[in-house]
Amino acid sequence: MRISKRVEKVAPSGIRVFFDLVLGMKDVISLGVGEPDFITPWGIREKAIYSLEQGYTSYTSNKGMIELRQEISSFLKKRFGLEYDPEEEILITVGSSEAFDLAARTLTNSGDKILVPEPSYVSYFPLFYLAGGSPHYLKTTIDNGFKLTPQQIDQACDKNTKVLVINYPANPTGASYTRKELLEFAKIAKKRDLIVVSDEVYDELTYDFNHTPFATLPGMKQKTVYLNGFSKSYAMTGFRVGYACGPKNIINHMNKIHQYTMLCASIIAQMAAIEALKNGSKSVLQMKKEYQRRREYIVGELNRIGLRVHKPEGAFYVFPSIRNTGYNSMDFALNLIKKRKVAVVPGTAFGPSGEGYIRMAYASSLDNLKEAILRISEFLKR
Amino acid sequence: MDEILEILESDARLSAEEIAKMVRKPVAKVKSLIKQYEKDGVILKYKTIINKELLHEDKNGVRALIEVKVTPQKDVGFDYLAERIYRFPEVASCYLLSGSYDLLLIIEGKDIHTVSSFVAEKLAPMENVRGTVTHFLLKKYKEDHQILKRKERTKRPAISF
Numbered sequence: 001m002r003i004s005k006r007v008e009k010v011a012p013s014g015i016r017v018f019f020d021l022v023l024g025m026k027d028v029i030s031l032g033v034g035e036p037d038f039i040t041p042w043g044i045r046e047k048a049i050y051s052l053e054q055g056y057t058s059y060t061s062n063k064g065m066i067e068l069r070q071e072i073s074s075f076l077k078k079r080f081g082l083e084y085d086p087e088e089e090i091l092i093t094v095g096s097s098e099a100f101d102l103a104a105r106t107l108t109n110s111g112d113k114i115l116v117p118e119p120s121y122v123s124y125f126p127l128f129y130l131a132g133g134s135p136h137y138l139k140t141t142i143d144n145g146f147k148l149t150p151q152q153i154d155q156a157c158d159k160n161t162k163v164l165v166i167n168y169p170a171n172p173t174g175a176s177y178t179r180k181e182l183l184e185f186a187k188i189a190k191k192r193d194l195i196v197v198s199d200e201v202y203d204e205l206t207y208d209f210n211h212t213p214f215a216t217l218p219g220m221k222q223k224t225v226y227l228n229g230f231s232k233s234y235a236m237t238g239f240r241v242g243y244a245c246g247p248k249n250i251i252n253h254m255n256k257i258h259q260y261t262m263l264c265a266s267i268i269a270q271m272a273a274i275e276a277l278k279n280g281s282k283s284v285l286q287m288k289k290e291y292q293r294r295r296e297y298i299v300g301e302l303n304r305i306g307l308r309v310h311k312p313e314g315a316f317y318v319f320p321s322i323r324n325t326g327y328n329s330m331d332f333a334l335n336l337i338k339k340r341k342v343a344v345v346p347g348t349a350f351g352p353s354g355e356g357y358i359r360m361a362y363a364s365s366l367d368n369l370k371e372a373i374l375r376i377s378e379f380l381k382r
Numbered sequence: 383m384d385e386i387l388e389i390l391e392s393d394a395r396l397s398a399e400e401i402a403k404m405v406r407k408p409v410a411k412v413k414s415l416i417k418q419y420e421k422d423g424v425i426l427k428y429k430t431i432i433n434k435e436l437l438h439e440d441k442n443g444v445r446a447l448i449e450v451k452v453t454p455q456k457d458v459g460f461d462y463l464a465e466r467i468y469r470f471p472e473v474a475s476c477y478l479l480s481g482s483y484d485l486l487l488i489i490e491g492k493d494i495h496t497v498s499s500f501v502a503e504k505l506a507p508m509e510n511v512r513g514t515v516t517h518f519l520l521k522k523y524k525e526d527h528q529i530l531k532r533k534e535r536t537k538r539p540a541i542s543f
Contacts, residue, residue, distance in 0.1 A: 030540040293404040
């Protein structure tokens with residue numbers, strides 16, 4: 001059978017074996033999870049149950065319920081001074097992952113060069129590749145706190161470069177950018193006429209400074225596809241609901257693909273999302289506070305047991321270097337799970353330059369973190 | 383509220399060393415702050431919440447909520463009478479409320495008889511107590527933000543991106 005060449009070329013996740021191993025094991029302490037350890041706040045769950053009881057079981061408008069788009073619009077305006085027209089500039093998607101795919105397919109022509117930071121979330125590179133583009137990794141390391149530099153972006157641009165992907169706070173590194181740093185990126189975007197796809201799903205989990213949406217920078221709203229969702233801020237991963245905001249033209253084209261593939265996001269999830277925006281802010285703050293304490297704890301402890309770590313500015317991940325242990329990322333993770341039953345994700349899952357690192361999620365109870373650190377320190381002593 | 387207190391309120395077993403790591407303060411500083419809170423009476427006690435329903439013991443005793451109407455007194459208002467009442471060891475909690483009655487008590491006793499006789503012999507006859515209504519507690523679902531159920535296991539897969 002002939003499979004599409006592009007699909008065939010997309011590397012199957014090299015760490016599948018590792019995943020299968022972990023999922024088959026019992027009594028594992030897992031720091032390998034890319035989602036909150038909180039359950040969705042009750043008020044939001046209750047709203048979803050109520051919606052079902054009331055018979056909300058239909059399709060919605062392709063773009064998503066207008067009530068939800070209005071809520072998002074007024075939330076973004078209040079929170080960041082960011083204005084999007086709920087009728088034309090907001091699209092509700094099945095998680096921000098779908099929104100990313102739609103953006104990739106809408107923006108890419110064959111051969112377009114796409115700049116993607118690395119290490120980065122697993123789907124960025126393959127989705128732009130599948131859309132026909134030529135994604136190009138911009139490598140970051142622990143030495144500069146896993147941050148892109150404006151020079152690096154500028155130097156990577158040629159006449160075919162069309163899109164810059166940014167994600168902050170970042171999965172897997174936790175790195176984020178201040179307004180000042182982002183302004184430098186905006187200059188390059190302007191100079192090189194780039195469209196910026198900005199994945200900001202972890203925005204509410206920014207600890208050391210205020211989060212600045214890229215689209216709020218002068219001149220950037222027209223050049224940015226802003227992606228966000230409810231999964232991380234409101235612990236709603238399983239609801240699968242996110243959104244894209246951007247210039248009317250881009251959103252309308254994205255909506256065409258969306259209507260032929262997804263049709264619409266689940267109405268129950270959309271109802272729950274409305275509730276999250278209306279009444280969820282207190283829960284968000286509580287969760288953030290808890291993550292922040294765990295961040296302090298785990299960064300301190302990793303330093304203590306001798307793993308070099310950059311203190312993340314946001315999200316709920318740390319990305320320590322394991323170079324001085326003599327293992328590569330995969331062997332470190334494999335041996336750690338086999339010998340001490342602690343699950344972490346090998347850095348190489350997030351691109352080749354993730355070699356020498358592991359991703360640990362601190363979206364786990366303090367008791368779990370304590371036990372994990374103890375086991376890792378024993379593992380390191382051998 | 384100070385972050386140290388927030389942390390202790392949710393888990394009193396955490397050591398000063400562990401708290402220090404979470405709030406990025408020196409251990410000695412955290413220790414002295416906790417000492418001071420204890421001295422000032424801000425921290426009164428460290429205790430464990432036990433879900434006695436799960437013990438299946440017959441001798442858990444009974445609890446009752448008692449509404450008490452009282453006549454406030456000159457100069458001391460409700461406080462004097464409240465103190466005379468709450469000093470009884472049978473009184474687990476005592477609140478002054480707005481509304482149709484004044485004090486709300488939570489009384490603990492080994493059986494219904496003990497509670498009733500406390501009300502009949504100690505509480506009701508007190509001077510300035512104008513009336514009482516006793517509600518026996520049948521089942522506890524949630525107390526102090528704690529849902530009285532076994533903790534749910536996480537439903538997350540152990541690995542995801």
